[in-house]
Amino acid sequence: MQRLKLTLEYDGTDFVGWARQPGLRTVEAELREALRRVFASFDELIVAGRTDAGVHALGQAVSVAVGGRGPATEHAAAALNAVLPSDVAVLSAEDVPDDFNARFSASGRSYRYRVLTARHAAPLRRARVHHYPRPLDEHDLDASAAVIVGEHDFEAFTKTKTHHDSFICTVRRATWRRTGDELIFEIDASRFLRHMIRSLVGTMLEQSPEDIRALLASGNRNDAGTTAPGRGLYLVSVAYD
Amino acid sequence: MQRLKLTLEYDGTDFVGWARQPGLRTVEAELREALRRVFASFDELIVAGRTDAGVHALGQAVSVAVGGRGPATEHAAAALNAVLPSDVAVLSAEDVPDDFNARFSASGRSYRYRVLTARHAAPLRRARVHHYPRPLDEHDLDASAAVIVGEHDFEAFTKTKTHHDSFICTVRRATWRRTGDELIFEIDASRFLRHMIRSLVGTMLEQSPEDIRALLASGNRNDAGTTAPGRGLYLVSVAYD
Numbered sequence: 001m002q003r004l005k006l007t008l009e010y011d012g013t014d015f016v017g018w019a020r021q022p023g024l025r026t027v028e029a030e031l032r033e034a035l036r037r038v039f040a041s042f043d044e045l046i047v048a049g050r051t052d053a054g055v056h057a058l059g060q061a062v063s064v065a066v067g068g069r070g071p072a073t074e075h076a077a078a079a080l081n082a083v084l085p086s087d088v089a090v091l092s093a094e095d096v097p098d099d100f101n102a103r104f105s106a107s108g109r110s111y112r113y114r115v116l117t118a119r120h121a122a123p124l125r126r127a128r129v130h131h132y133p134r135p136l137d138e139h140d141l142d143a144s145a146a147v148i149v150g151e152h153d154f155e156a157f158t159k160t161k162t163h164h165d166s167f168i169c170t171v172r173r174a175t176w177r178r179t180g181d182e183l184i185f186e187i188d189a190s191r192f193l194r195h196m197i198r199s200l201v202g203t204m205l206e207q208s209p210e211d212i213r214a215l216l217a218s219g220n221r222n223d224a225g226t227t228a229p230g231r232g233l234y235l236v237s238v239a240y241d
Numbered sequence: 242m243q244r245l246k247l248t249l250e251y252d253g254t255d256f257v258g259w260a261r262q263p264g265l266r267t268v269e270a271e272l273r274e275a276l277r278r279v280f281a282s283f284d285e286l287i288v289a290g291r292t293d294a295g296v297h298a299l300g301q302a303v304s305v306a307v308g309g310r311g312p313a314t315e316h317a318a319a320a321l322n323a324v325l326p327s328d329v330a331v332l333s334a335e336d337v338p339d340d341f342n343a344r345f346s347a348s349g350r351s352y353r354y355r356v357l358t359a360r361h362a363a364p365l366r367r368a369r370v371h372h373y374p375r376p377l378d379e380h381d382l383d384a385s386a387a388v389i390v391g392e393h394d395f396e397a398f399t400k401t402k403t404h405h406d407s408f409i410c411t412v413r414r415a416t417w418r419r420t421g422d423e424l425i426f427e428i429d430a431s432r433f434l435r436h437m438i439r440s441l442v443g444t445m446l447e448q449s450p451e452d453i454r455a456l457l458a459s460g461n462r463n464d465a466g467t468t469a470p471g472r473g474l475y476l477v478s479v480a481y482d
Contacts, residue, residue: 011364056365077361087364120318123252123328124297128365 001043001065004076005096006031008060011087012230013127018050018060027051027088031062034083038076040068048102048238049109052195054230056128058112059091059237063102100240108172108239110188113201114232118181129182130232132205138176141183143209145174147216148187148200155219157200158193167193167219186236195227202228242284242306245317246337247272249301252328253471254368259291259301268292268329272303275325279317281309289343289479290350293436295471297369299353300332300478304343341481349413349480351429354442355473359422370423371473373446379419384450386415386426388457389441396460398441399434408434408460427477436468443469 008031016024020032028047035042048061071079076093084090099105116122116129117136148171155167173188185201203212203225215224249272257265261273269288276283289302312320317334325331340346357363357370358377389412396408414429426442444453444466456465 009364011367058365081361086362086367089362089364091361120322120332121327121330123250123330124299124369126252126327 001041001067002073003044003063003065003096003098003100004073005094005100005102006062006064006077006080006090007092008057008062009089009091010057010060011127012051012054012056014087015053017052017055018047027057027060030085030088031080034080035064035066037083038079039066039070042066046102046104048106049192049235051233051235052198052230054127055233055235056231057235060235061102061106061238061240063096063100063105102238105240106238107241108188108190109192110186110236110239111192111197112234112236113185113187113197113228114234115183115185115201115205115228116181117183122181127231130201130228136183136205138178138183140209141176141185141204144204144207144212145176145185147209147212148174152216153219154193154196154200154216156215156221156224157196157203158221159195164193169193169196188239197233198228198230199224201232202226242282242308243314244285244304244306244337244339244341245314246335246341246343247303247305247318247321248332248334249298249303250330250332251298251301252368253292253295253297255328256294258293258296259288268298268301271326271329272321275321276305276307278324279320280307280311283307287343287345289347290433290476292474292476293439293471295368296474296476297472298476301476302343302347302479302481304337304341304346306339343479346481347479348482349429349431350433351427351477351480352433352438353475353477354426354428354438354469355475356424356426356442356446356469357422358424363422368472371442371469377424377446379417379424381450382417382424382426382445385445385448385453386417388450388453389415389428393457394460395434395437395441395457397456397462397465398437398444399462400436405434410434410437429480438474439469439471440465442473443467 018027020026020028043065045064073095077090080090114129116131121131151170153167154169170190175186206225259268261267261269284306286305314336318331321331355370357372362372392411394408395410411431447466
């Protein structure tokens with residue numbers, strides 16, 4: 001078997017998320033079907049970051065072992081794209097060592113969250129941004145982002161029923177920037193908890209930097225803000241040292 | 242009756258075009274339905290630029306006379322957006338004089354055409370760009386755009402069966418620019434013929450600046466290139482002096 005690293009872009013709009021669920025449309029199921037059609041066999045499909053319903057990817061990473069006849073690595077992306085639906089594409093395929101694992105070999109993940117601050121909705125971006133027309137203090141957003149950077153316990157910003165072993169994450173970068181009528185949040189971390197970015201964004205939009213600091217200290221999920229919708233979130237890239 | 246100028250954004254993907262056609266989904270029919278629900282009466286709905294199937298608008302202009310009870314002008318956009326489907330939005334509503342006509346008062350229109358030159362398709366932009374992964378000479382594209390600028394007979398770049406009175410258009414600006422993995426064509430003109438921009442783009446992608454010059458001289462539609470798909474085209478703005 002030859003191990004490949006695939007880099008994927010997808011539009012999350014019409015998926016219930018990455019992970020296979022019986023009877024529901026998922027990115028994983030579409031990719032498995034394409035691998036089945038292109039390669040004689042495959043095994044050990046691993047994804048770097050499981051995304052939820054509506055969440056997009058510009059650079060999702062997947063590792064997979066492929067065997068038997070099939071296209072050479074330099075033709076694998078084109079062969080897979082020929083059978084994938086139009087809302088998923090393989091941007092590149094590379095040979096990687098046998099011990100490469102898209103999840104455990106990753107040293108960090110970068111996500112982006114797009115907030116549209118215009119008064120009226122933008123039809124061309126309606127499945128791409130979170131429309132939030134209420135007033136925002138951009139200095140407060142910058143201060144909240146600064147509070148998040150570093151090693152913290154993010155229990156207040158994840159689902160209470162999740163089975164995370166630890167709520168400690170190291171956020172290497174967290175910044176807001178304005179581009180026209182959008183406020184864009186960029187965050188890099190070693191790892192993320194379930195719903196963590198959407199919960200952080202929803203809380204930053206509604207609460208003060210001091211509130212964020214208190215939530216990191218208390219870990220109390222009930223005090224955090226609403227979870228921002230999946231359609232504004234993008235997995236931008238996965239880092240491998 | 243009070244005359245309004247409405248500025249609209251829409252995603253052309255799920256429309257057969259602007260103009261009403263029985264039994265088919267059109268932007269005009271959706272806007273008329275919204276006007277019917279928001280105003281007691283309306284009349285003389287005029288659009289600046291009829292767009293074809295799949296073509297988007299970032300700043301379409303419409304004039305309409307409204308009467309009877311209805312929202313004040315400053316609340317008209319929000320009232321219409323509350324009943325419009327999510328792929329059409331009114332960005333602004335303004336009072337205009339009785340002799341204002343969105344089509345005949347316009348002094349120019351600006352369009353954009355987006356070409357994705359990446360090797361693989363981009364799912365998040367699949368209804369927003371024309372994917373053209375073949376090699377392109379960007380100097381030739383610039384030279385072709387320069388040939389188009391000025392007053393010319395564009396008969397070679399429109400449908401042969403259209404009933405235009407004249408094929409003369411004055412192109413004030415035509416430029417290509419690269420933004421990441423896209424080549425973006427911007428064109429401003431006094432008026433455009435049916436399919437003119439898509440035909441110009443399709444021909445520029447496939448033929449030389451000398452070919453474009455010969456087509457402007459000959460007016461022979463059969464020598465022009467294929468019409469580029471509607472999904473890459475945007476009506477950006479309409480100018481009123």
